[in-house]
Amino acid sequence: MTGPLSVILGSGLLGVFCVASVEKIFPAPPSHIVLLFLGMTAAPGLDRLELLLAITVAGSTLGSLFWYAMGCRLGEERAEALVGRFGRYVFLPLATYRKLAEAYRRKAFAASLVAQLIPTVRNYLGIGAGALRLPILPFASATLLGAMIWNSAFLLIGYLMRGGDHNPVSIGFRIIVIVVLVEATFFLALRFRSVRRRRAELAEG
Template sequence: MTDWITQMIEDMGYLGIALLMFLENVFPPLPSEVIMPMAGYTASEGKLSLAGVLIAGTAGTLLGACFWYSVARRLGDERLKRWARRHGRWITLSPRQIGGLEKGFERHNRWAVPLGHLVPGVRTLISIPAGIFRMSLARFVFLTVLGGGIWTTALGASGYALGRQFDEIDRYLGPASTAIMSLILIVYLYRVIRFREA
């Protein structure tokens, strides 16, 4: 996969970076931990500018987040509650719990959305409650650019600074991302097994 990512960045430049980061947000198995350091490394070789790399990465992140936001907003909380009445076990939520989540999200979305973009496996998911609970688009875009911008800047700048040693980032971030996503899956399966209608 690394060779494919490298080839796409080299062939398409900023557009390739934006497209890869869009896909990373829509299909989480594509790792931003590889995409952005690789893009930063390409900038360190003088083939691209670091500013352009960071803007392209953040733009792709925003577009991917907006995809899930729009899907979730179209779904809406009432449809989700109806679905939960029939299939609550698979989302591990009852209609009443969804109402509680909505109140909690309204109180904490100022930090939940940007912070969510810093956590592997949560980056995609955080756009869904924002859409379902109808956070304003302007607020969602601002908070996504804030969180996504911090993440892409940290990874891209690391790749730029380390040059050919950018593999060092993936050596630590790769296993950490896998561990976090595995933990999320384990918690989900536990909740499915232990689900009780509230």
């Protein structure tokens, strides 16, 4: 993990921008791992952290616009068929895609913003937005805002975890611990929300 990221850092800010863009298309490694690593190792001060935030947000937004363009080209029916056939391989079930599309129809900006904060979904949300022909300006604005929230959180966590020890094993271990805690918290929150919704539906019934 640290080998490729070290090469990226050696490429300078252009390398960071490229990774932030490509990660939205092929999320390997996931963005939160890259952002944590950058916050830990590439930000000696807050000024550098702000620069990393601006560059990664720009790259992330560009990656989302790539999928938006693909969605526009495919159209609604072909995009859904593509997700149905290949979505499971990138952790995007067809049911999740359909829920996202339905949310887009109701509140395009809010759906784009919230989806940007959900692991995996944030990578491919542009397909649905483009397929449904959402206006590009609200989509891009929501994506930019969502990427700013997501990226700043992980960059800041990495920055606060930085220290004199840059041993790859130590850094990798800290990243794994943070990622596990964040993802566990996220999925527990989703589970709690789902249980509350079911109880409310049963109460109404």
